[in-house]
Amino acid sequence: MTIAIIIAVAVIIAVVLYFLLRNPDRMTQEELVELCKDMTKECPKIVAENVRLDRVSAEQDMSMIYTYTMLKVDPNALNEENLNNMKAQLLKHYKTSKDFSLFRKNHVAVTFVYYDAEGKELLSVECK
Numbered sequence: 001m002t003i004a005i006i007i008a009v010a011v012i013i014a015v016v017l018y019f020l021l022r023n024p025d026r027m028t029q030e031e032l033v034e035l036c037k038d039m040t041k042e043c044p045k046i047v048a049e050n051v052r053l054d055r056v057s058a059e060q061d062m063s064m065i066y067t068y069t070m071l072k073v074d075p076n077a078l079n080e081e082n083l084n085n086m087k088a089q090l091l092k093h094y095k096t097s098k099d100f101s102l103f104r105k106n107h108v109a110v111t112f113v114y115y116d117a118e119g120k121e122l123l124s125v126e127c128k
Contacts, residue, residue: 027106033058044069051114063109073116087125094127 039056047053050072057065090112094100103110107128114123 027062027102027108029058029060029062032062032064032108036064061109062107063111064103065111065113068112068114069117070114070122071117073122078122083123086123090125091127100127 036056036058043053043055045053047068050070052069052071054067054069057067059065094110095104100110102108109126109128111124111126113121115121
């Protein structure tokens, strides 16, 4: 009986130490996949005027893709200057936003892809 208690205590200590010593900022591929599944459950979701988040997906290499649809697109607004400004804003948001700090710490590449209402790709920005 004493040996069983010692073994049980040793196992409990090992499990507790594992969770205490595990880096809470470390993300695994499995956790990334689950996070994307949970986020996609809330989709489609309007996130800004005329912008809908359709899904969030995880790739095998610790990367993820946010897929958006721009519901109403002014063709005049899709000039090179505006698209470059949008790319710069997305890169800055990824690099500075608290929301993406866990991804940055874990070197998760995030790609933002925007489509028009007909499914034509308008913009794709990869952030690392």
